[in-house]
Amino acid sequence: MLIALALGLAGCQQNSQGGFTPPLLSPDVFSAAYVTDWSVHESAAAWLRGLPEYAVQNFSTSLAPVPHFSIVNARAEYAHAAGLSGAGQIISIVDDGFLASHVEFSGKSIRTPGNAPLPVEDHGTMVASIAAGAAGSGRMIGIAPGADLQLGDFSSFTTAASATRQAESLGAVVQNNSWGFPWEVSRANYDSLFGAGSGADYLGALRSFGRNAVIVFAASNDTTLAKADIMAALPLLEPALEDSWITVVNATPTRSEPDYSSNTIVSATLLSSRCLEAARWCMVADGTIYAATAAGPDAYDYGTGTSFAAPQVAGAIALLAQAFPELGPKELRARLLASADNGFYPHTGYVEFAPGIRHGYDTTFGHGFLNLKAALAPIGGSYLARSNGQRLPFQAPILLSGGPSGDSLSRALSGRALILSDGLGAAFRQPATILGARAMPRPDPQQGLQSLRAVTLDSPGSGPFRARRAFPVFSPGQELDFEAGATRVSVLAPAGGSGNWGLALSRGFGFGTGRLRLGIAALHEADGFAGLRSLLPEEPLGGRHAIASLQWSVPLGRAQSFGLSGRIGRAFPEGRPNGIELETVIHDALALDYDRRDLFRRGDRLALGISLPQAVRSGTARLALPVALRSDGTPAFAAVDIPLAPRQRQVDLSLAYGMPLARGGDFLFSLTRQLNGGNIAGNDSTETAFMFRFRF
Numbered sequence: 267m268l269i270a271l272a273l274g275l276a277g278c279q280q281n282s283q284g285g286f287t288p289p290l291l292s293p294d295v296f297s298a299a300y301v302t303d304w305s306v307h308e309s310a311a312a313w314l315r316g317l318p319e320y321a322v323q324n325f326s327t328s329l330a331p332v333p334h335f336s337i338v339n340a341r342a343e344y345a346h347a348a349g350l351s352g353a354g355q356i357i358s359i360v361d362d363g364f365l366a367s368h369v370e371f372s373g374k375s376i377r378t379p380g381n382a383p384l385p386v387e388d389h390g391t392m393v394a395s396i397a398a399g400a401a402g403s404g405r406m407i408g409i410a411p412g413a414d415l416q417l418g419d420f421s422s423f424t425t426a427a428s429a430t431r432q433a434e435s436l437g438a439v440v441q442n443n444s445w446g447f448p449w450e451v452s453r454a455n456y457d458s459l460f461g462a463g464s465g466a467d468y469l470g471a472l473r474s475f476g477r478n479a480v481i482v483f484a485a486s487n488d489t490t491l492a493k494a495d496i497m498a499a500l501p502l503l504e505p506a507l508e509d510s511w512i513t514v515v516n517a518t519p520t521r522s523e524p525d526y527s528s529n530t531i532v533s534a535t536l537l538s539s540r541c542l543e544a545a546r547w548c549m550v551a552d553g554t555i556y557a558a559t560a561a562g563p564d565a566y567d568y569g570t571g572t573s574f575a576a577p578q579v580a581g582a583i584a585l586l587a588q589a590f591p592e593l594g595p596k597e598l599r600a601r602l603l604a605s606a607d608n609g610f611y612p613h614t615g616y617v618e619f620a621p622g623i624r625h626g627y628d629t630t631f632g633h634g635f636l637n638l639k640a641a642l643a644p645i646g647g648s649y650l651a652r653s654n655g656q657r658l659p660f661q662a663p664i665l666l667s668g669g670p671s672g673d674s675l676s677r678a679l680s681g682r683a684l685i686l687s688d689g690l691g692a693a694f695r696q697p698a699t700i701l702g703a704r705a706m707p708r709p710d711p712q713q714g715l716q717s718l719r720a721v722t723l724d725s726p727g728s729g730p731f732r733a734r735r736a737f738p739v740f741s742p743g744q745e746l747d748f749e750a751g752a753t754r755v756s757v758l759a760p761a762g763g764s765g766n767w768g769l770a771l772s773r774g775f776g777f778g779t780g781r782l783r784l785g786i787a788a789l790h791e792a793d794g795f796a797g798l799r800s801l802l803p804e805e806p807l808g809g810r811h812a813i814a815s816l817q818w819s820v821p822l823g824r825a826q827s828f829g830l831s832g833r834i835g836r837a838f839p840e841g842r843p844n845g846i847e848l849e850t851v852i853h854d855a856l857a858l859d860y861d862r863r864d865l866f867r868r869g870d871r872l873a874l875g876i877s878l879p880q881a882v883r884s885g886t887a888r889l890a891l892p893v894a895l896r897s898d899g900t901p902a903f904a905a906v907d908i909p910l911a912p913r914q915r916q917v918d919l920s921l922a923y924g925m926p927l928a929r930g931g932d933f934l935f936s937l938t939r940q941l942n943g944g945n946i947a948g949n950d951s952t953e954t955a956f957m958f959r960f961r962f
Contacts, residue, residue, distance in 0.1 A: 308527075310347035315526060319407040322556050329570060330518035330535040334554040338526050339519055340578050341639035342409050345585045348642065352398065352410025352584035358433035358441035358479075359394045359577070360418045360426055363387030365560040369402035370395040375414040377436060379428040384419050388559045392569055393444045395558035397577035398584070403564050406556055409581025409638075412588075420445050423464035430471040433479070439587045439595055440480040442580035443497070444573035448486070451499035451543055459496065469504070476510035480599045482580045484572035485515045485548070486539040494542035502543050509596050512603065513544040514576040516553035519610075519635055531610045531635055538572045541632035546617055548632025549606045551575035582638055589642055590692045592895045601690050605641040608634030620646060623689045646689020650701075651892040651901040653845045660686055664801050664843070668705025669740040670853050670882045671797030672912030672945025675702040679908075685892045685901060693895050698906070701889075703801070705944060718934040718957045723871050723924045726781075726819075731873045731922035731936055732859060734817070736770035738833065738880040741791055741811075743767065758789065765792030772815065780820035787813040789835075796837045796851045796882055796910065797945075805843035809851075811835045829859035833880065845903075851885030851910060854878075870925040877918045881945050882910045912945035931960040 363385030399408030418429020485498040501508035516538040522530040541548035553575030613626025623646040649657040667675035682698040736756035744761035758768035772785030789811035800807035813835035839848035857877035892901035922936040943949040
């Protein structure tokens with residue numbers, strides 16, 4: 267039985283481009299790796315829009331109030347800018363005939379049933395070039411310029427079935443059908459066409475192909491239809507085909523930005539039938555286009571129709587298949603529909619493509635305009651695979667590092683990549699550094715004033731301007747000291763939202779000409795582990811510390827003294843956020859002080875100091891990162907060791923001076939130069955503070 271072409275061209279006009287050959291696409295554009303951050307590709311996308319093979323599609327007709335710009339209305343330039351071409355994919359085209367020797371098909375693998383020659387026709391040549399034109403002449407470019415082709419004709423159900431079976435055997439990811447019947451969808455018409463014989467055979471070939479591929483059909487061009495044609499709405503009578511099927515109508519969008527930099531569509535002019543009964547699996551593309559014809563190997567012309575909207579969708583499937591090799595064709599089809607631009611009309615129904623991911627449609631525009639930029643971005647949030655099989659919704663870093671561990675986390679993750687998935691199961695390669703945030707300390711003037719406020723110029727020993735804490739500075743809390751003779755007991759109580767607590771015991775005694783104080787402390791760190799902190803409230807990270815300390819003050823003559831203090835601790839982790847293994851950590855601190863009294867006048871005091879605040883000396887965290895996908899789509903994990911010792915330790919250089927004033931007052935001044943603040947290389951700062959203090 268012969269099948270009549272129901273979707274012909276309308277309003278064709280002759281090529282007026284001349285015989286020049288513009289430059290081909292820059293190889294640099296196609297060498298870029300695909301990423302989710304479109305900002306890095308904006309300039310490349312804008313450049314592509316200005317190239318002749320893109321700009322040729324930006325023309326006006328009487329069909330719509332705004333210029334057509336089909337390839338850009340599909341946002342294909344963003345896919346091309348991101349390095350996608352459809353390479354490695356096969357697009358099946360079933361149409362009336364093809365000029366396979368056209369320059370747009372140069373370099374492609376082209377297969378036909380039985381390798382027999384096909385009729386040579388304009389329509390099929392245009393359709394194939396729109397889906398996969400290789401920009402061979404620089405006069406146009408297809409949606410998937412790197413894809414290969416399998417071509418067949420629809421002159422009978424027998425030839426269409428043969429083409430479909432070959433497409434399945436070759437592993438074609440999508441088949442485009444820009445043809446149909448001028449019959450409305452009904453059970454009677456279905457039985458007449460597919461009830462027996464070659465029609466039933468063709469339907470069987472479609473069913474088999476659709477199990478592992480996407481089937482694209484062009485809707486009718488008849489704007490007066492009140493009921494969808496039978497091929498556009500076939501899944502209505504063959505429900506098993508729905509999750510493989512896309513029907514395409516033709517419209518021209520009006521965007522909010524005339525330079526096409528915006529994704530926002532504010533309205534559309536429909537140039538074909540509505541989606542009607544096919545609305546649940548229907549979408550829109552701009553089918554007014556400039557494409558290859560069969561008049562010669564470098565011939566082109568203009569045309570419009572759903573015939574030329576449909577192959578844009580087929581090419582888009584090939585691009586998605588290249589971008590997301592972990593997804594099956596049915597998942598690619600869901601992705602394209604779920605990302606279509608449907609913001610310019612009210613919705614009368616919804617399809618849930620995955621839990622929590624619903625997309626609205628109506629009977630005119632279906633799911634909306636083809637939007638490759640949106641289809642290539644995460645849909646329905648981002649998720650991090652965990653080693654226990656769970657998926658963590660990922661919106662912000664999950665680890666914070668700083669203080670004793672400094673920038674160890676960010677350094678260890680730098681240059682590494684991990685895999686995130688979205689709500690539709692697509693994988694996105696991201697820099698592993700997004701897992702961690704870095705706590706960057708900032709100078710606090712209030713802290714300097716508080717230190718000065720506690721100074722007593724006539725106190726014994728060295729370093730009157732340095733606060734003496736029994737517990738490391740990374741464990742905030744309220745420290746209380748109790749002394750009995752040479753023995754001091756210190757308690758760290760929770761304060762300021764911190765759950766830290768600790769107990770320290772120290773004793774001072776004479777040592778040679780100086781004074782020595784030895785101490786031990788036990789510390790429970792509730793909201794972190796030696797500078798590493800979990801940002802997941804349900805997976806806290808803490809630690810227990812055993813700490814030994816030493817303070818030694820040695821007089822250097824009558825008015826001078828030297829001081830040495832140090833602290834060493836061993837930390838044992840508590841809590842284990844999923845995918846993180848922690849080992850015991852050693853951390854230490856060291857400070858040297860020089861103290862001079864009566865330098866400029868009686869009772870004044872000068873202090874010089876150098877210190878290394880608490881930092882990790884040794885210890886490692888091990889992170890299990892999802893770095894790839896196995897053939898079955900499950901994540902493969904790799905263990906990344908994170909040495910917690912910072913590359914550069916913080917060094918504090920301090921100078922402080924105090925002078926008694928008349929009538930019981932003091933003048934106090936301090937200057938601190940901090941190098942590698944927070945144990946982060948290059949994070950340098952200077953802090954000064956001064957105070958006039960009076961006693962009444």
